[in-house]
Amino acid sequence: MIILWLLWLREKLTASRPGGYGAVVLPHMINTHRRSSLLVILATVVLLLAGTGLFLISRHTVGTTMPPPNPFGERPGNFSAAPADNNPQWSDWDDLGGSFNAGPSVASWSVNRLDVFVRAAGQTMLHRVYNGTTWHAPEDLGAAVFGGPGAVARGADRLDIFVRGADNQLWHKAWNGGWMGYFPLGGFLTSSPAASSWAPNRLDVFVRGSDNALYHKSWNGIEWSAYERLGGNLEGAPAAISRGPNLIDVFFRGRDNHLYQKSYDGSAWQGLVDLGGGLHSDVAVSSWGPDRLDLFRKGDDNALEHRSWDGKSWTGWVTIGTGVSDTPAAVSWGPNRIDVLALGVAGQLLHKHFSAPRAS
Numbered sequence: 001m002i003i004l005w006l007l008w009l010r011e012k013l014t015a016s017r018p019g020g021y022g023a024v025v026l027p028h029m030i031n032t033h034r035r036s037s038l039l040v041i042l043a044t045v046v047l048l049l050a051g052t053g054l055f056l057i058s059r060h061t062v063g064t065t066m067p068p069p070n071p072f073g074e075r076p077g078n079f080s081a082a083p084a085d086n087n088p089q090w091s092d093w094d095d096l097g098g099s100f101n102a103g104p105s106v107a108s109w110s111v112n113r114l115d116v117f118v119r120a121a122g123q124t125m126l127h128r129v130y131n132g133t134t135w136h137a138p139e140d141l142g143a144a145v146f147g148g149p150g151a152v153a154r155g156a157d158r159l160d161i162f163v164r165g166a167d168n169q170l171w172h173k174a175w176n177g178g179w180m181g182y183f184p185l186g187g188f189l190t191s192s193p194a195a196s197s198w199a200p201n202r203l204d205v206f207v208r209g210s211d212n213a214l215y216h217k218s219w220n221g222i223e224w225s226a227y228e229r230l231g232g233n234l235e236g237a238p239a240a241i242s243r244g245p246n247l248i249d250v251f252f253r254g255r256d257n258h259l260y261q262k263s264y265d266g267s268a269w270q271g272l273v274d275l276g277g278g279l280h281s282d283v284a285v286s287s288w289g290p291d292r293l294d295l296f297r298k299g300d301d302n303a304l305e306h307r308s309w310d311g312k313s314w315t316g317w318v319t320i321g322t323g324v325s326d327t328p329a330a331v332s333w334g335p336n337r338i339d340v341l342a343l344g345v346a347g348q349l350l351h352k353h354f355s356a357p358r359a360s
Helices: 002-015 032-065
Strands: 094-097 105-107 114-120 124-130 146-155 158-164 170-176 194-199 202-208 214-219 228-231 239-244 247-253 259-264 283-289 292-298 304-309 318-321 329-334 337-343 349-355
Touching: 105 329, 114 146, 114 329, 114 337, 146 202, 158 194, 158 202, 194 247, 202 239, 202 247, 239 292, 247 283, 283 337, 292 329, 292 337, 318 349
Parallel strands: 105 146, 146 194, 194 239, 239 283, 283 329
Antiparallel strands: 094 349, 105 114, 114 124, 146 158, 158 170, 194 202, 202 214, 214 228, 239 247, 247 259, 283 292, 292 304, 304 318, 329 337, 337 349
């Protein structure tokens, strides 16, 4: 519009010249009235150009400071992908209710999936599922459970549960799109079992025998092995985890209330490692990678305590919660994620989780 106005102005000025287009106008040929008109026109042009510049500058500034449209239809806001405090943290307890009489076991076969098994009244085993948003109602898996179960996931939608039966032998129950019946695996157990898996066709089960030693039984996808005696002098039940192919770590409380670790490196079982004393309960273990182990125990005054290994060294025990009455259970479904289940002092099921922000 400004260009058209300037062309109109040029036409007017040219038309007022003697001789029209192509004529030369000398200063003395312009009268006073035309000089005043010309000054007004020039001043108007300057003001219009200045106003246009300010408009363009203002428009550019506004365009760069306004946030882009939000594709999710939410109100734009000041937010970041990670919390301002990049320190990992534990959640508060989530009270899941119920009334149980033995510590739980937990397994996970995918992200945002938890399968919890716990003994209720009448020695029945109950199963609860978390799907990432909702805890489902308990499922009754039947009676004949003595002590707490041991659960492990060895692939998508695959679960294996091991229990000490009323006859003190090892029993196995599996899920493969549907629950199968209990299957006896022999032995004479004096503790609840623990289980680990490093592949879809591999299961390793650990129990305390009648002589208080640690025993191991494995499945290779075709058949079960005989019981293998691994030694030790256990006070309670073992805990086991696999942090990768051909790797197993077993932890137990000794008769001296020390924590012991026994590891398999793919070729042989290593000797016992003493990780210190002061235990008042058995332990739970989880892992999210080859160089990560997390241990949990019930400490003094019903506190939940945690220590970890980063591939090089162990931390000390740190209190991360209170109000637990039995040995907890733990599982990791991915890096920097741990879920812990425990019984509260009223026998109810409690849940808390650990998460760390992902690196940006």
